[in-house]
Amino acid sequence: MNIKIASLDFDGTLRFNNLEKDCIDLLKSLPSNIISVINTGRGIALVKEKVKTYFPDDYELFMGAMRFFICNNGTDIYYHNGNDYVTLKEWSDHLQDQWNRSLLLERLTPLAEELMLDLYPEVYNFKLLYYFHRKSFEEAGEVIQKLQQAVSDQNIKIIHAQSSQTPPPGLLKFVCEIFPLKAGKGNALIFLKDYLENQGDTVEAIACFGDDRNDIQTIVDMPGQYEWWYGCLVGNSTDWIISRAKEAMPFVKGKIIIAPPEYPGPEGIKWIMQKLNWL
Numbered sequence: 181m182n183i184k185i186a187s188l189d190f191d192g193t194l195r196f197n198n199l200e201k202d203c204i205d206l207l208k209s210l211p212s213n214i215i216s217v218i219n220t221g222r223g224i225a226l227v228k229e230k231v232k233t234y235f236p237d238d239y240e241l242f243m244g245a246m247r248f249f250i251c252n253n254g255t256d257i258y259y260h261n262g263n264d265y266v267t268l269k270e271w272s273d274h275l276q277d278q279w280n281r282s283l284l285l286e287r288l289t290p291l292a293e294e295l296m297l298d299l300y301p302e303v304y305n306f307k308l309l310y311y312f313h314r315k316s317f318e319e320a321g322e323v324i325q326k327l328q329q330a331v332s333d334q335n336i337k338i339i340h341a342q343s344s345q346t347p348p349p350g351l352l353k354f355v356c357e358i359f360p361l362k363a364g365k366g367n368a369l370i371f372l373k374d375y376l377e378n379q380g381d382t383v384e385a386i387a388c389f390g391d392d393r394n395d396i397q398t399i400v401d402m403p404g405q406y407e408w409w410y411g412c413l414v415g416n417s418t419d420w421i422i423s424r425a426k427e428a429m430p431f432v433k434g435k436i437i438i439a440p441p442e443y444p445g446p447e448g449i450k451w452i453m454q455k456l457n458w459l
Contacts, residue, residue: 182381183213183214183376183381183382184383184387185215186210186214186389186449187365187386187388187389188216188389188449189219189388189391189395190227191220191221191344192392193389193390193414193449195445195446196446197445199447200235202445203445204238205446206449207245208241209459214458216247217247217372218246218249218251219250219365219390220251220253221253223302224251224265246260248372249265250368250372252359254364254367255275255307255359255360256304256306257271257368257371267305268375271368271371274362278335278336278360279359279360284358285308287330288331291330292310295326295327297310298311298312306360308357308358309356309357311353311356312354312356313347313351313352313353314352314354315352316352317352320340323340323354327358331358335360335362337358337359337363337364338357339356339393339394340356342355342393365397365398366397369388373386384408385408385409385456386409387410387412387453387456388402388410389413389414390411390421391413391414391416391418392417395413396421396424399412399421400424403432404428409435410435410436410437411436412436412439412449413436413437413448414446414447414449415442415443415445415448416444416448417438426438437452437455437456439452
């Protein structure tokens with residue numbers, strides 16, 4: 181079967197403000213050849229909790245519309261199996277040879293104490309998560325640079341973004357994630373494409389929909405690497421990622437699409453899909 185993959189960031193993209201009805205209408209309108217994938221920084225348990233909160237009457241419809249869930253910024257892939265969501269073993273095996281959590285903790289714990297970073301208590305399969313406060317993005321960048329220097333010999337990636345949680349006055353709160361180099365929102369999609377094609381499908385295109393910094397790989401970086409890859413920003417996207425996307429647009433021949441501000445969230449997804457002739 182010839183299919184297309186729609187990679188959908190959750191917060192701020194598929195789910196935005198009071199557009200829950202528009203979200204459900206969008207999911208109902210998707211043709212059968214579009215494989216929907218939630219691609220989020222949240223874990224699967226929190227995704228389910230948020231869907232129950234925002235879509236209490238359409239929980240089963242929403243979750244059933246998704247073929248896969250890429251969670252924790254591309255370190256976990258889940259699929260629906262009976263009444264539960266099960267880790268895709270092939271993806272875990274793919275990451276296993278690059279990940280040495282104990283070594284990373286041994287290297288980073290003294291530095292984290294020095295830099296006043298708080299390690300999130302939940303143990304992830306392939307991710308370390310830190311929270312910290314700084315006065316600016318520039319100061320946060322200096323923190324990330326020191327972390328990178330401490331583990332520069334490891335095959336890992338470090339990303340950071342501003343946290344949505346309220347910080348103390350005069351400070352910004354940041355979240356820092358460390359995971360295997362083979363992981364990430366975009367790399368997980370490449371793996372899914374190969375996985376589905378090994379099952380007999382033909383993936384004609386991937387369109388990634390997002391709105392903020394942790395979507396940089398899928399929206400800005402990947403369209404220039406693959407002719408069948410589209411980076412798509414909804415109308416409420418942050419100025420930061422819009423600026424990066426516009427810088428890349430001249431080099432990718434129409435494969436980065438930005439919805440107008442009057443088309444936020446699911447309305448922006450629908451607007452872009454119509455531009456792509458997917459709807």
